[in-house]
Amino acid sequence: MKFPVVFVRWFHHRRSLEAAGAKSAKGVLKLVKEASGQNESETKELPSWKKQVLALKRKFKGERWNPAKKLSRTEMDGMRLLRAQFPQLSASELAERYKVSPEVVRRILKSKWRPTEEEMVRVHERWKKRGERIQELYQTSPELRQGRIEPRKRISIASGRRSSDLVVRSTTNFAKQQKPALNSEKNSGAKKSKLFLLQRSVRND
Structure with a gap:
């Protein structure tokens, strides 16, 4: 009795059922169970970071991590501060608050990167130039200078x-x-005109 050629995959190793010695249906099931058990044992032996990488690959189907919405540096610092003050907040709650996915929150909280002094100096200079541009715009615009623009x-x-x-x-x-x-x-003007017509009609009578 010949079985169809079925390949059992153990990560990077493949072999047919005939080569594995499966001569009956029970042998096929036994071979498949052994393969799944070996996969589970190999997965358990992997480090936690490798398990996380494999889980993310399965989740995103091999696509590159590229979230649609990206938080600013101030928002990320605020998220870390909020988590430090309220450790009971979960990633889902923080994600709902900042309108991002829980995976974004997890990556931000896990990241240990912090800007250096040179990068902070560049950020402050950029904000200083931004303030100077706003001040120039305020001085050149008469509407802003006279306070005519109202919210x-x-x-x-x-x-x-x-x-x-x-x-x-x-x-x-x-x-x-x-x-x-x-x-x-307009209503007050209409009322005055009606009153004037009424008085005029009374005088004519």
């Missing part, structure tokens, strides 16, 4: 039950507030 929305923020939570208390839209004022002026 369209004002958001009132209050602390929630937890010290780390921020809750939006109210949102005021200035553009919507100005429209009723114009309508009220």
Whole structure:
């Protein structure tokens, strides 16, 4: 009795069932179980970092790690500080707070990289130049200098039950507030015109 040529894979080793000595259906099942058991034993012997790499390869299907949203350095430092103050927060909760995946949070918290003094100096110089550009824009723009530009929305923020939570208390839209004022002026003018016509009709009578 001949079986179809089936290959059993042990990581980088392959051989057919006939070469392995499987002469019956029970032999085939036994060979497959031995192969799976050997794979599990070899996986258990791997270090934790290698297991994590293999799990990520299976998860991303061999694609390169490239998240869509990338946090700034300030946000990453804030995440580390938040985790240090509240160690009970899980990666899923932090991911929901920062609108990223839990894998991004795990990589940020696990990373031990810190900027050097030269890199921090470059960052401060970049922020200083940014402030100078904003100041030049403020001086050259007459609207900004005279304070004519008003915010369209004002958001009132209050602390929630937890010290780390921020809750939006109210949102005021200035553009919507100005429209009723114009309508009220029109309404008052219409009322005055009606009163004038009524008085005129009374005088004519």
